[in-house]
Amino acid sequence: xxxxxxxxxxxxxxxxxxxxxxxxxxxxxxxxxxxxxxxxxxxxxxxxxxxxxxxxxxxxxxxxxxxxxxxxxxxxxxxxxxxxxxxxxxxxxxxxxxxxxxxxxxxxxxxxxxxxxxxxxxxxxxxxxxxxxxxxxxxxxxxxxxxxxxxxxxxxxxxxxxxxxxxxxxxxxxxxxxxxxxxxxxxxxxxxxxxxxxxxxxxxxxxxxxxxxxxxxxxxxxxxxxxxxxxxxxxxxxxxxxxxxxxxxxxxxxxxxxxxxxxxxxxxxxxxx
Amino acid sequence: xxxxxxxxxxxxxxxxxxxxxxxxxxxxxxxxxxxxxxxxxxxxxxxxxxxxxxxxxxxxxxxxxxxxxxxxxxxxxxxxxxxxxxxxxxxxxxxxxxxxxxxxxxxxxxxxxxxxxxxxxxxxxxxxxxxxxxxxxxxxxxxxxxxxxxxxxxxxxxxxxxxxxxxxxxxxxxxxxxxxxxxxxxxxxxxxxxxxxxxxxxxxxxxxxxxxxxxxxxxxxxxxxxxxxxxxxxxxxxxxxxxxxxxxxxxxxxxxxxxxxxxxxxxxxxxxx
DNA sequence: GCTGTTTACTAACAC
DNA sequence: GTGTTAGAAAACAGC
Ligand SMILES: [Zn+2]
Ligand SMILES: [Zn+2]
Numbered sequence: 001x002x003x004x005x006x007x008x009x010x011x012x013x014x015x016x017x018x019x020x021x022x023x024x025x026x027x028x029x030x031x032x033x034x035x036x037x038x039x040x041x042x043x044x045x046x047x048x049x050x051x052x053x054x055x056x057x058x059x060x061x062x063x064x065x066x067x068x069x070x071x072x073x074x075x076x077x078x079x080x081x082x083x084x085x086x087x088x089x090x091x092x093x094x095x096x097x098x099x100x101x102x103x104x105x106x107x108x109x110x111x112x113x114x115x116x117x118x119x120x121x122x123x124x125x126x127x128x129x130x131x132x133x134x135x136x137x138x139x140x141x142x143x144x145x146x147x148x149x150x151x152x153x154x155x156x157x158x159x160x161x162x163x164x165x166x167x168x169x170x171x172x173x174x175x176x177x178x179x180x181x182x183x184x185x186x187x188x189x190x191x192x193x194x195x196x197x198x199x200x201x202x203x204x205x206x207x208x209x210x211x212x213x214x215x216x217x218x219x220x221x222x223x224x225x226x227x228x229x230x231x232x233x234x235x236x237x238x239x240x241x242x243x244x245x246x247x248x249x250x251x252x253x254x255x256x257x258x259x260x261x262x263x264x265x266x267x268x269x270x271x272x273x
Numbered sequence: 274x275x276x277x278x279x280x281x282x283x284x285x286x287x288x289x290x291x292x293x294x295x296x297x298x299x300x301x302x303x304x305x306x307x308x309x310x311x312x313x314x315x316x317x318x319x320x321x322x323x324x325x326x327x328x329x330x331x332x333x334x335x336x337x338x339x340x341x342x343x344x345x346x347x348x349x350x351x352x353x354x355x356x357x358x359x360x361x362x363x364x365x366x367x368x369x370x371x372x373x374x375x376x377x378x379x380x381x382x383x384x385x386x387x388x389x390x391x392x393x394x395x396x397x398x399x400x401x402x403x404x405x406x407x408x409x410x411x412x413x414x415x416x417x418x419x420x421x422x423x424x425x426x427x428x429x430x431x432x433x434x435x436x437x438x439x440x441x442x443x444x445x446x447x448x449x450x451x452x453x454x455x456x457x458x459x460x461x462x463x464x465x466x467x468x469x470x471x472x473x474x475x476x477x478x479x480x481x482x483x484x485x486x487x488x489x490x491x492x493x494x495x496x497x498x499x500x501x502x503x504x505x506x507x508x509x510x511x512x513x514x515x516x517x518x519x520x521x522x523x524x525x526x527x528x529x530x531x532x533x534x535x536x537x538x539x540x541x542x543x544x545x546x
Numbered sequence: 547g548c549t550g551t552t553t554a555c556t557a558a559c560a561c
Numbered sequence: 562g563t564g565t566t567a568g569a570a571a572a573c574a575g576c
Contacts, residue, residue: 073547082569096547102576103548131418138414141407142571145484150572157547211418346562355554369562375561376563415556423557430562482554 035059045271050092051109052201057271061162069107069159079113080131088203105157112202119208308332318544323365324382325474330544334435342380342432352386361476378430385475392481
């Protein structure tokens, strides 16, 4: 499997706080890196810069259940996770397209969210599904007791990397969710060393709080990793350069700004190196 | 209806804190007071001293669903109430018969608890029953998600005023729960004026937090009444004379101490003046 | 959408 | 049994 030498940049503002954003692309990128699924050279820029994943745009489009991006709020709602369960995951930051003055959106990778959800809720698809049903029953009770329903959420800021056109490559590898995690690699993130799977980049421990007593297999080494955001009293995103926060870096030629409803269409081919 | 001139005593400890206990019997008791149900003169001493209710021991025995006494813990569990819903109700204090060194038991009147439960949960027996079922379903969900069950409670300190023998009078009045509350009387409790129904002695407002949007009839005047216990940092019952706290007063010739399991048998006739 | 605060409700503990 | 505390989950409010 192709490996990438990862070297993540730090951003330090005038107060000396570490801004929890990966600003730079991996400094050393193997020439001719190829998609982990199909070996195509048209690698997704967003995934490689923000998530250290080498996947071609074709495979990204073909597997939205793995490679779509979800806001923090959506992640908690749709994957039954809490703040703490997300604290160890990498995320992409992006300005809120509808309310530019609000806090930037934090976008998590569907693949990571699914892994964390399984870790938290019993380890199997079935136990996870039961957890969802339990929550639904619980909410139904609450709603009918209060007589009111707290209106559905819309998640207008989620990002679908799949775009619209372009046929997916037919020769996808097996589902990366079913690979065996490889914890041998140690990565440096914001000055802290961390253990992430060299294939899917999910953190080894993830600090999930399990709901079910069964530990479930597949996450042995539990070395601590500091939370990426320091305990800032003020919102960190107001102190640094906002431009630096919502784009991977000056060297990145990212896709055009979201048109409306926060959708992010990379189908025109701009999400490749 | 027979009225009783109520004058409740206060207890002030060396720190000047008002001890939330009614120490004395109503100072003026109408000679020949008679049961509100059947006009019998054998009035229950406990109910008249602690709850200002004039009911004969026969009627007390006949209607345990109205006149039994329940500890605060039992009240919350069995009537679906919270601390705040009990804060305005009168209660009798009594030493914990199994653990005399523990805090005194607070005993509430079943009739009052039922009224508060109805006020809180929709106003009808049916809505109240639904609320109970909802709680049970909610707890079932919690239990199966946590895998464990938090052991049943026993309520060994509840008091059954009905005793064992003695036939109930056949000529009971209609259920006092169905009378129309009479808020015209204003009573002084621990130095604060309060509005209570002159028939059943339930407070006018009761500070219930309703769960259902429907207000329901039957509790118009909402004058504020201070919480009977000040914000004591230390347990108030350790500062005064304990004897004074667990009995209505020195003048009271109360029933003998509870034999075991906290049961309080007044059937031998000691619960009358 | 993100963050912090507030509000029930539950469980665990000490007395 | 009572009071206190801590935890999880939901609802609000500002930004
Ligand atoms: Zn590919
Ligand atoms: Zn009677």
